[in-house]
Amino acid sequence: MYVMKIALVIAAGGAAGYLWHRLVGCASGTCPIVRNPYLSAIWGALLGLLFVISR
Numbered sequence: 001m002y003v004m005k006i007a008l009v010i011a012a013g014g015a016a017g018y019l020w021h022r023l024v025g026c027a028s029g030t031c032p033i034v035r036n037p038y039l040s041a042i043w044g045a046l047l048g049l050l051f052v053i054s055r
Helices: 002-023 037-054
Strands: none
16 A cells, blocks of 8 residues: 555656646756656655654
């Protein structure tokens, strides 16, 4: 059950990172994280993982 929770939070974090890229983005194009949708999703997934581990 704990593994499913981790997987769900990682997926939700990745989706949130991708949505951040699509909705907020970077107007100048010089933002290293939000410039690429893959990097945004990876950072979101990592933040989700850190959130689960810290609880």
